[in-house]
Amino acid sequence: MIGLKVHKSEAEAVRRKLLSMRALSRRFKSLRVGDYVVFPLEREVKGLGEIIHASFQERKRTPPEIEGKFDIIGDIALISRAENEQEIAKELMKRKNIRVVAIRAGHREGEFRKMKIRLLAGENRLETIHRENKCVFKVNIGECFFDPRLSYERREVAKEVKENERVLDMFAGVGPFSIVIGKLSSPREIISVEKNQVAFSYLKHNIKLNKLDEKITPILGDSRDVVPVLPGKFHRIIMNLPERSKEFLPIAEEKLADGGVIYLYSIGESPEDVLNDIHMRVLGVRRVKSYSPKRYIFRVKLTR
Numbered sequence: 001m002i003g004l005k006v007h008k009s010e011a012e013a014v015r016r017k018l019l020s021m022r023a024l025s026r027r028f029k030s031l032r033v034g035d036y037v038v039f040p041l042e043r044e045v046k047g048l049g050e051i052i053h054a055s056f057q058e059r060k061r062t063p064p065e066i067e068g069k070f071d072i073i074g075d076i077a078l079i080s081r082a083e084n085e086q087e088i089a090k091e092l093m094k095r096k097n098i099r100v101v102a103i104r105a106g107h108r109e110g111e112f113r114k115m116k117i118r119l120l121a122g123e124n125r126l127e128t129i130h131r132e133n134k135c136v137f138k139v140n141i142g143e144c145f146f147d148p149r150l151s152y153e154r155r156e157v158a159k160e161v162k163e164n165e166r167v168l169d170m171f172a173g174v175g176p177f178s179i180v181i182g183k184l185s186s187p188r189e190i191i192s193v194e195k196n197q198v199a200f201s202y203l204k205h206n207i208k209l210n211k212l213d214e215k216i217t218p219i220l221g222d223s224r225d226v227v228p229v230l231p232g233k234f235h236r237i238i239m240n241l242p243e244r245s246k247e248f249l250p251i252a253e254e255k256l257a258d259g260g261v262i263y264l265y266s267i268g269e270s271p272e273d274v275l276n277d278i279h280m281r282v283l284g285v286r287r288v289k290s291y292s293p294k295r296y297i298f299r300v301k302l303t304r
């Protein structure tokens, strides 16, 4: 079978490109060979890397009725509302990496963006250890916000952070942006602010777990009070509170170093919709994920 060999540093971008071209075979697993990844191909593609012949292992098929309907956070499978929830739970519990199956029992609510979750099968807990981007996160998915689908986004932001920069994560949660940046890049320091006491405890724990105590300073509090009194300016400011981030933009702008970049996550139907009331210079807009049937979360990069 033919495969596409690319360096691991380009693998995620190439995987997305292949998916969009419908050229990636979903039936087989990709291979890791040293610093390279080999993707199984449906057909030959040009200009993305070296085409080679290889044998690939077949994937265990996800039954079509549950395909795309769940997230995996550590060893917890989290499904969305479904009529056949018990059947799906039973199917998911067959996987050796799943110990708990739970279902979203409502939307994210309140300023801490917590979600009501109901256990369906397996062990009686919502705490787990999740791995991504060479980092480890302990998280309770009923008490704190955590979205495994932002893994690519976090890596993309981390790649932009340059050596010796100062980073401010204004709505840090259990620390995924701060920690991925701390692990994959070389900033001078990262300040991570979080208001939810429970998420803050996990944030502190995760900083230790990832051995980033010397790089990341966690602060418990409301960014509205904390950020204005922080000393100095920041080269990168992360604002992942999509429902309300714009309210905090003037505070962030005050703390932005010359040439610095704000990564503002915000909700809208289109880029124009999101940019409508923003008065800073826009460096780029990326649609990150769906939020509701007609609305999306966008990442807007801003500078002065």
Ligand SMILES: C[S@@+](CC[C@H](N)C(=O)[O-])C[C@H]1O[C@@H](n2cnc3c(N)ncnc32)[C@H](O)[C@@H]1O
Binding pocket: 111, 112, 113, 145, 146, 147, 150, 170, 171, 172, 173, 174, 175, 176, 177, 193, 194, 195, 196, 199, 221, 222, 223, 224, 240, 241, 242
């Ligand atoms: C959408 S979550 C994002 C968390 C984290 N950045 C991530 O990507 O997983 C927003 C976080 O901001 C926290 N938060 C909400 N209002 C805040 C405020 N005024 N100051 C600091 N943190 C706040 C919430 O508790 C929540 O953990």
